Amino acid sequence: MRRAYIMAMDRTTNLLGALALALTDRMKSGMKNIFNRSGETAAAIIVLGYAPGLSVEILRQVLDLSHPGTVRLIDRLEGDGLVERGKAADSRAVALHLTRKGSRLRQQLIDSRLDLLEAPLAGLTADERLIFGDLLAKVLAELPESEMAKHRICRLCAVGTCSNCPIPGHAI
Secondary structure, three states, rough: HHHHHHHHHOOOHHHHHHHHHHHHHHHHHHHHHHOOOOHHHHHHHHHHHOOOOOOOHHHHHOOOOOOOHHHHHHHHHHOOOOOOEEEEOOOOOEEHHHHHHHHHHHHHHHHHHHHHHHHHHHHOOOOHHHHHHHHHHHHHOOOOOOOHHHHOOOOOOOHHHHHOOOOOOOOO
């Protein structure tokens, strides 16, 4: 009996890993189709939309990049007309903001991500979706190891669609 339970849990763990990888691949491909950039570029655009005026340092922490890597990323986004640098309250920092073009791209990225994630849920009934959503929230609540980790987990989220977030971050 115990072995059957352990085997079922191993299957669940394995299925979760396969689902995570498949969804990550879908999102990465979908975002690259909209905005032909790799790495954390799309995440930078999405994060700057839900936290306008963010500093390079905080963005670096959310994206888990080096400072020089984040500066190069911002340079590219600024060169593309998607991000602009401004003055921050702390004169030593720079406040980052999306341009109108950046905001439009952000919305396209979010819409694409939601569409890509919606398709695999099509086989679930409305009740199953509610139950699955509750289970996902329970699992997500166990993941963050810090306040900043909450923002890292949600760096591609459509923040406005997630009512009663299971991992609300307060670091930015």
